[in-house]
Amino acid sequence: MTPVISVIIPVYNxxxxxxxxxxxxxxxxFPDFEIILVNDGSADSSGKICxxxxxxxxxxxxxxxxxxxVVxxxxxxxxASAGRYITFIDSDDYATEDYLQTLLDGIKKHNADISTCNQxxxxxxxxxxxxxxNKKKDYIVLSGMKSLSELLYGRICSGFCGCKLYKRELVEDIKVPHFVMGEDSAFVYEAFVKADKIAHAQKCCYYYVQHPASATHTTDYIKFYDYIKKSEYYYNFAKEKHPELVGGMSIKLIENCFYVYMKLRKSDQNYPEEMKHIEKLIHRHKLLSLFNLKAKFRTRAACGLSLGGLKLLCFIYDKFGNFEVFL
Structure with a gap:
């Protein structure tokens, strides 16, 4: 029999x-599912475990x-999957026992194209x-475009592929530009734009595990520059096709600029061209972002500090903490 849900897990070391x-x-x-383990050339015993x-x-x-x-x-x-619905899980994360049921309920009860859960x-x-x-409701139901806008402002769900259930036909033909980092959120952006309705469960059903070996904790800091490339690509995409998303894409772009700028400062190598380009982007977007009341306070604060120059922002960063955002 054809399974209702296909769970796809890319596996690497x-x-x-x-x-x-x-x-x-x-x-x-919820028992009616299949698991597709894709061993992506692991050099450890991951393939044997699969x-x-x-x-x-x-x-x-x-x-x-x-x-x-991973793409x-x-x-x-x-x-390789056969399910009517598809979900992805990172192989170093894990789920609660009602993960699939919660996501499927979101689609079924609200006639949605995608459902998400908290994590x-x-x-x-x-x-x-x-x-x-946000614990106001069991599910928050929004259009795909409104969901993407809320995602960009960090209000509704994360921008990575996990903790989401997609109708199969929605994601079968999604093609995203190649980025070393940030390909997950590019996939999510494309899926949300295609969706008419998305149900967002407020219940936490997914554990996103933080550990030094994960991609977002790499010390090869130049890889993070792909976040800038991705953000610029989708900012321009919004300007051309979805002007209602420009404000949110601008916020995500400048957040990534702050994030990557601080990462590159830690590197043993120098990246003058990349740093200069990031500085230009911050200069271009800081006023728009500073007065965008939908943005997070810390983002607007960073924009305000950057008006005094990036040296001031770096001093505050080094002394009091950081402006890292959940990407």
């Missing part, structure tokens, strides 16, 4: 985390391939923090 991820899915309260689980549970399908990156792995997973950030000491603390 996660032998320490993979079993916990898979185990969290095998005991879901095969061992496939022997134990017929719902698990394993694909072994040469390393080509290619995700696309291969979609092609916990899990830190190295084992502590957890809810990403969004």
């Amino acid at each position: 996660v032998e320490k985390f993979l079993a916990k991820c898979i185990d969290s899915l095998l005991y879901q309260t 095969d061992e689980y496939a022997k134990k549970d017929e719902r698990i399908i394993v694909i072994h391939k040469e390393n080509a990156g 290619a792995a995700r696309n291969d997973g979609i092609k 916990f950030l899990e830190f190295q000491d084992g502590s957890h923090e809810e990403l969004f603390k």
Whole structure:
């Protein structure tokens, strides 16, 4: 029988985390699903772990391939899947037992194209923090464009592929520009633009695990420059096709500029051209962002400080903390 949901998990060098991820899915309260494990050329024992689980549970399908990156792995997973709905989970994260049921209820009850859920950030000491603390309703139902706008302002859901359930036909043909970093949010942007209605569950059903080996904790800081490329691409996309998103895209662009600028300052190598380009973008967008009342206070504060020059902003950053945002 065709499964209702396909769970696609790109796998790459996660032998320490993979079993916990898979185990969290095998005991879901909603049973009608398949798991597609796409081993993207792992150099550790991740591929072997995938095969061992496939022997134990017929719902698990394993694909072994040469390393080509998470986007290619995700696309291969979609092609191999059969479910009417598709969700993605990072192989170092894990889900609550009602993850699939909560997401499916959002689509079914509200006739939505996509459903999302809230999530916990899990830190190295084992502590957890809810990403969004809006508890007014079980589900917040918005149009796709309104959902994307709220996402850009950091109000409704995160910009990565996990903790979301998509109608299959919505994501089968999505093609995103190649970025080393930030490809997840590019995929989400494209999906949200295509969706008529999205249901956002306020319940936390996903654990986003923070650890030094994850991509967002790399010390190869120049990789973060792709966040700038992605943000510029979608800012221009909004200007051309969706002017109602320009304000939000401008905010996301300048947030990423602050984030990446501080990252590149830590690097042992010099990146004068990239730093100069970021400085120009900050200069271009800081006034618009400063007076955008929808933006986070810390973003507007950073814009205000940057009026006195980036040296002042860097001094405040070094002395009191940082302006890092959840990307």
